[in-house]
Amino acid sequence: MNSVNVFLALIVGLVLAPAASGLIAGVDRRITARLQSRLGPPILQPFYDVFKLFGKERLLSNYWLAFCSFVYLVAAATATVLFFFQSDLLLIFFVQAVGSVFLVVGALTVPSPYSQVGAHRELLQILTYEPLLVLVIVGIYMVTGSFKVSAIYELNTPLLFHLPLMFLVLGYALTIKLRKSPFDISASHHAHQEIVRGVYTEYVGPYLGIIEVAHWFEIALVLGLVSLFWSTSVIGIILLLMITYFVEILVDNSTSRMTWKWMLGSAWAVGLSFSVINLVWLHYR
């Protein structure tokens, strides 16, 4: 990578990616509203929300929450930047996990039942999607022979043809990561559904704003992972992302929240068996 590329990757990773996620969140809210026969907020509403949060008073019930929110932001941003540097996927994933861990650690420091229960549910969500994402990355390695993102762009056929089942597994993980039904057990992705937001409950004002921005980074990263499945053409990437995201919205609006037991059981049963089938298939191909 030359210095121009490094600079571009930094700009895209630090500015454009989270901004795009914010926009997607706005579009998501509009489409969801239409599906529910409502008009919905302006597309820029997520940005207005975050700006408003930054103007609020800094009231905390434990000062470590401030610490944890910044670590979450830095980790999520680092993971996204590493992605645009076309670095090691497994490493990117582990860096991203730093953020998730600190979100939980912060929530656990407060003796509020909502935040405690939310934190434990978030841990169960991490427990559910982590193995699935690792296996998706291993599947990509089986096709390309390398864990680096750069190796994927050297392929001639889209990954989707090699890893169709893995793509479904990624869909599971994506639904959990986007905090959408039926897997929004630790915090719903829209605050309008409930004021008490599980793992987010005790993060307030500017710190909640930071958490929101960090979450945008994470969304950008997971969508980036989705885009790798059609790395051969720009139109392919855009179509794949649009279709995938639209399906996520449909699932979100047509299902209700399930329990963590159901989430863990179904995601592991389906996800692990699909992964194994796809990996075995690649191994003996």
Next chain:
Amino acid sequence: MLDTLLFVLVVAPFIAALGLYFFRANAIRVLIVLVAGVLLAGASLSLFSYAPFAVAPGLLGIEFSPLVTVLDFLLLFLFLGIGIRKRHALITTFASTQLVLLAILEIFLVKHGHESPLFVGDSLSMLMVAVVSIVGSVIVIHALPYMKNHEEHQHLQESRQPQFFAVLVLFLGAMNGLVLTNNFLHFYFFFELTTLCSYLLIRHDKTDIAITNATRALWMNCLGGVALLLAITWIYLDLGTLDMQEIIREAPQTALFLVPCGLLCLAGFTKAAQLPFQSWLLGAMVAPTPTSALLHSSTMVKAGVYLILRFAPAFMGTFFSDAVAIAGAFTFLAAGALAIGQSNGKKILAYSTVSNLGLIIACAGINTPAAVAAAMFLIMFHAVSKALMFLCVGTIEQRIASRDIEDMRGLYATMPLTAIIAVLGSLTMILPPFGMLLGKWMAIESAANNVIIVVMLAVGSAITVMYWARWAGIFMSYPIGERIEVEKQAFLTRVPLLGLLTGAFVLSFAAPWIYTDLILPSINQLSSVFPMATYVTPFDTTGGILANAKGVFPTVPLFLVCIGGGLLAIMSFKRAKKQRAVGPYLSGVQIPDDNTAYRGPLRNAIHPTAANYYLERLFGESTLTGWVNGAAIMLILLMIGGGL
């Protein structure tokens, strides 16, 4: 000079142990422990400049073999005596079997006078010596104030510290001997000596439960001893040598050789408390904390993984090797799952040890140079972080009189420094850029071609995050608004804690250099002897970035981001402190004068409480243990049978 260093590392601890036992004054004990610790640590570091080395038979003109033989028989008669006195059928059987086997081996089979190097030092043994001598010494030093408090609580008539410290220091000498020796029978002696040391340490308090658990540890490790001695006899009959290096080089990889390898691995499994032998290590938790810290981080269990890793090149590329990897990966997963169901802090640490050792054994079984590198990294980083966590929990336990993690809520208010150290210690176990995660990353990348193993590693890794993150959150919780003052602590308690924490950070930062200077030579040596080991490109470490064709881990850049992010977060933490504090969200019925309570029926103030999810019905010991032990026994049979 090399002779002197080896003397300091292997023989001097025995002398120091005698000194500690016979000179019982407190001041002399502190002096001996400190001097021995400094000497051992210094000698282990100086030894690096001599590696690789092979020392001719005899050290400082002394012929060791006859002495070792005599001591070996003494040790076995001691085990037999314990077995008979306790009427313990298993110990008696195992000890007498070993006596018979050893007698046959010594009297009829082994032709003495065969010239082979007595001590051999390569990267792996250097690393182990450093772990034993440095981390081990730090633990023994931390034990000085700890045991003083411990005995004050017990109101003993006569102090039992002389025995305790003598055994601790002896243990370090036995471990150094074990990792440096090249004579298989000497190895066996040191292996059995660690069994004795652990037995004495576990039963130290002499309560009923301590004696029961020590006895259990003894019979399980005696089983390992039988397996080891059987393997030595078999290999000697097959190859006619006790020279460990020669055995590994000339490994014929036939069924007749892989079965004794299976027995060797079985011995390693018992020592490393792998499933289904985990119960002795969990039972060992009744002993004073320094014992647990030593057993879990720098001695005992590491002897088990060392044995397997040492012999891994001998079975490279066989189905047997895959079976070892599967057994290890299964333990990584199952022990991790068992840790989720625990609220007892020491039990969580114990299951975590079993789990991490499983990962190391899985790496030994995957048996590529990258996997071996991962195993060496994991040994080092696990020793430092786990020792730190045990010492933290020990220190906390003496203060709050509980080892239950639920009782550690609010710890930051009473022990801010220890709490922060414990949080950082937990994070070094699971997160990048720290060394444990680097090792896990290398392990997953080298396991990626094996579907069964990689699935178990992926799930196990997620489970690990769950139980560490949960605990770290508890350490940091505290009632807001109180003035926090740094706790008072003995100098010899604080220095080891801070030292180990610094070690965990500095070593993680130095990982690329450790790779080039310590681990790469070992891989190159492996590749030169075993041509099949060369197909993986080793990592290049320019600019503190570990990279090869398969992956990249930018250690130093990540550290810089970590430091920057950390400073930013600390600034935000300090800034937040200037603000008004509020209570947690309580659905709007908070009481004005107590912001942690809400108004309940009859205007009572109710303090809401919450506890962790332990998911006992899924991950409880009683639910899981039977199943996973059964599966582990199957896997061990598969492993030994896989040789045929």
